[in-house]
Amino acid sequence: xxxxxxxxxxxALITIAWILTLVFVMTPFTYAQRTQFKEGRNIFTxxxxxxxxxxxxQDAEAKLAMLNDQRVDDYLNRLGxxxxxxxxxxxxxxxxxxxxxxxxNAFALPGGFLYINRGTIEAADxxxxxxxxxxxxxxHVALRHGTSQATxxxxxxxxxxxLGTLLGGRSTGSILARVGAEFLADSVLLKYSRDxxxxxxxVGTQILYDANYDPRAMATFFDKLEGGxxxxxxxxxxxxxxxxxxxxxxxxxxxxxxxxxxxxDSRDFRRIQQYVRSxxxxxKAGESQSQTSSSGKIYRPARPSSRYVYYxxxxxxxxxxxxxxxxxxDQGLTLAPEGGGNETGLAYGVTMSIFVPNTGGRSSVGLxxxxxxxxxxxxxxNSGMQVTRDQGxxxxxxxxxxxxxxxxxxxxxGRERDWLVTLMLPxxxxxxxxxxxxxxxxxxxxxxxxxxxxxxxYN
Numbered sequence: 131x132x133x134x135x136x137x138x139x140x141x142a143l144i145t146i147a148w149i150l151t152l153v154f155v156m157t158p159f160t161y162a163q164r165t166q167f168k169e170g171r172n173i174f175t176x177x178x179x180x181x182x183x184x185x186x187x188q189d190a191e192a193k194l195a196m197l198n199d200q201r202v203d204d205y206l207n208r209l210g211x212x213x214x215x216x217x218x219x220x221x222x223x224x225x226x227x228x229x230x231x232x233x234x235n236a237f238a239l240p241g242g243f244l245y246i247n248r249g250t251i252e253a254a255d256x257x258x259x260x261x262x263x264x265x266x267x268x269x270h271v272a273l274r275h276g277t278s279q280a281t282x283x284x285x286x287x288x289x290x291x292x293l294g295t296l297l298g299g300r301s302t303g304s305i306l307a308r309v310g311a312e313f314l315a316d317s318v319l320l321k322y323s324r325d326x327x328x329x330x331x332x333v334g335t336q337i338l339y340d341a342n343y344d345p346r347a348m349a350t351f352f353d354k355l356e357g358g359x360x361x362x363x364x365x366x367x368x369x370x371x372x373x374x375x376x377x378x379x380x381x382x383x384x385x386x387x388x389x390x391x392x393x394x395d396s397r398d399f400r401r402i403q404q405y406v407r408s409x410x411x412x413x414k415a416g417e418s419q420s421q422t423s424s425s426g427k428i429y430r431p432a433r434p435s436s437r438y439v440y441y442x443x444x445x446x447x448x449x450x451x452x453x454x455x456x457x458x459x460d461q462g463l464t465l466a467p468e469g470g471g472n473e474t475g476l477a478y479g480v481t482m483s484i485f486v487p488n489t490g491g492r493s494s495v496g497l498x499x500x501x502x503x504x505x506x507x508x509x510x511x512n513s514g515m516q517v518t519r520d521q522g523x524x525x526x527x528x529x530x531x532x533x534x535x536x537x538x539x540x541x542x543x544g545r546e547r548d549w550l551v552t553l554m555l556p557x558x559x560x561x562x563x564x565x566x567x568x569x570x571x572x573x574x575x576x577x578x579x580x581x582x583x584x585x586x587x588y589n
Contacts, residue, residue, distance in 0.1 A: 183241030
């Protein structure tokens with residue numbers, strides 16, 4: 131072998147050794163670049179997270195419209211546990227179940243009890259997008275956001291009592307019972323801050339990357355929800371952090387390049403999605419079994435009472451007739467008389483929620499543009515709905531609002547009048563819809579106006 135050949139071989143070996151050394155050196159360095167997290171203050175143990183989750187899950191499943199389809203739940207558990215294997219922290223006994231709800235949403239209870247609306251499965255473009263939603267919820271569980279929130283709430287309400295607990299003067303079991311009993315009334319376990327949402331996004335991104343799913347799908351799905359106005363329900367229960375997509379993509383940059391063979395879709399997902407879409411239609415946004423009469427028929431309720439009762443929510447308070455009932459969900463608040471609605475919608479009363487408008491890449495949109503987007507969204511779900519009068523601006527709780535009169539097809543039969551009031555809040559466009567059949571609307575006008583006049587905001 132010539133000297134030149136030996137030199138070339140030596141150079142090649144040195145180059146290979148240098149590359150291998152660089153790979154071994156850079157791999158832990160790259161891992162170290164991923165965002166690290168510390169659990170928030172928490173008086174509960176991980177085992178108590180599981181106990182609390184089990185307790186609340188039983189209550190939730192008794193009140194939610196569960197899909198109860200073994201084929202769908204088995205698929206969700208295969209996918210979810212595959213992702214959960216890469217979750218940081220405590221190895222909780224994760225379980226996943228589908229809810230028969232057309233809204234795009236999901237939520238997680240402490241200890242690893244996760245619920246996914248069928249609307250999320252139907253809306254995802256591929257398995258990686260669905261995996262992104264599951265990974266986000268797994269992030270909440272892994273970082274123990276639910277019991278951290280419960281800890282903050284208990285310390286704020288009764289710091290001395292909690293101190294007694296820590297010192298052994300009161301059992302933590304009694305606090306578990308208190309938090310569990312308050313699940314539906316307050317949902318403190320699900321009221322995450324924007325910072326908690328940001329953390330769940332980043333942990334979810336890491337889980338997707340480590341499980342060899344394309345983590346960019348999470349940002350794509352959230353962008354799809356925000357851009358298409360379809361994320362009303364998801365973002366109402368998951369406060370939207372600033373620059374969400376940018377944060378996810380920045381974390382991907384810290385993790386390294388996405389593998390060419392990263393999973394984006396699967397045959398299993400396509401089969402399950404097709405199967406779910408073939409099932410009988412799920413309830414739509416704003417519908418609740420509690421708002422129907424026992425027969426499912428809408429009947430003409432008594433006129434609004436002249437006596438009013440007080441509603442005090444987390445960020446809003448108001449008064450409403452005492453012969454109406456409150457129906458509070460993750461999507462918003464409905465106030466209606468008994469039998470004022472059925473499985474097709476609300477015919478008498480008022481409903482309010484948050485709509486997240488499409489910003490088109492801008493930092494924000496104005497009240498008028500956001501309202502126009504909302505009306506278009508409402509018209510897609512009620513083909514007979516049309517604007518009949520723009521009433522201009524008004525004031526609600528000290529904030530500027532727009533007032534619009536629409537008409538549409540009533541679930542009670544015939545036409546209904548919808549008085550739409552919209553205003554901008556930090557969470558998005560708040561919309562309030564006062565509804566009654568066209569001929570009966572004047573009988574409700576005074577009560578509707580009094581409800582609107584009584585609204586106060588706390589922030």
